[in-house]
Amino acid sequence: MNRRSCTEEEACAAALAWLGTSPARLRRLLAGSSACRAWEALMAGDHPEDPDRRALARAGPGLPEELARRCEVAGISVRVLGSADYPSSLAADGEAPAVIFLAGNPQALEAEPRVAAVGTRSATGGGRLVARAIGRALGERSVTVVSGLAEGVDSAALAGALDAGAGAVAVLGAAHDAATTRAQRRLCRSIAEGGVVLSELPPGAVSARWRFAVRNRIMATLARVVVVVECHATGGALHTVDAARRRAVPVAAVPGSLNSPASDGTNALLVSGARCVRHGADVIELLARLTGWKPAPPSIVAAPVDSPAAGFDPLAAAVLGALEHDPVGLEALVLRTGASLATVALALEQLVASGLVVGEAGFWSRAGPSSRAR
Secondary structure (H helix, E strand, O other): OOOOOOOHHHHHHHHHHHOOOOHHHHHHHHOOOOHHHHHHHHHHOOOOOOOOOHHHHHOOOOHHHHHHHHHHHHOEEEEEOOOOOOOHHHHOOOOOOOEEEEEEOHHHHOOOOEEEEEOOOOOOHHHHHHHHHHHHHHHHOOOEEEEOOOOOHHHHHHHHHHHOOOOEEEEOOOOHHHOOOHHHHHHHHHHHHHOEEEEOOOOOOOOOOHHHHHOHHHHHHHOOEEEEOOOOOOOOHHHHHHHHHHOOOOEEEOOOOOOOHHHHHHHHHHHOOOEEOOOHHHHHHHHHHHHOOOOOOOOOOOOOOOOOOOOOOHHHHHHHHHOOOOOEEHHHHHHHHOOOHHHHHHHHHHHHHHOOEEEEOOEEEEOOHHHHHO
């Protein structure tokens, strides 16, 4: 965990961010001045961006030092727009955050390529499976997955990247210490081990509902492609889509059932011209075609000890990881795993014999609980 102490400039920038102003106003507070001078002007009551002294009313003389201490204890580093160590992947954007707070490895923000996988909090079981499979497939090709930390599609996509042993980027709409569930806190810690967790707010700062929509511009800025797995007709993931389109970032969507409200938004995106992707292999092919990136063969990652694939050889575990509950053909599995047709076929025989996979008419899928019980 990063324990670098904040500089005085970073501490003052953190204090300005703690005031809860909009990202645009925070950029104006810091425009044409160092963070220290901006803080001094604010405390003196003569900053031109605080004529009514509302921001001053929330400030306190010891706030920069207190926030520097909190960041150091939590292992959070501070980056200020315009500084040499501010991520280049964000710096050129017209709405770049003036101040960001990072837990983990900041270099994960520079890793190429990056794909944002987003969607609804109230995802269906199938939607979560698809999101996790896409995250894993991207991670196995060393693609950095970018998403939020909400339950549902976002967390599933990030967990998939971690399944593959890959780095990931989580973009928060609240402060680092505002994670409300044990699962979110555990996921944050896991991401920070090899990737990075980013927020526009310092520890202890109070968020607001509007910040979750505004932070989506950061995910769009980081991404080479935005993939929407499941989304309601007016879902929050559409804010990421709008931000991506303003930045000419391609948008893709996973088609879903016409009878599922969780797919109303994604199906509408497809009608309006979004690219259609069904699984990780489609996303990888689209990313390669749009950017010229050449994917390396997938890495084979050992299954977790509590995974159904534990105890199998690495290839069988990889084939199981590439399978979903909807049937897929042998050629698709070859593409997803990067293995030969013959070795994938042998792995399928092993998995079918174990009861974890069912095959019919040349198509295979994961076995449901009732199938394994027979």
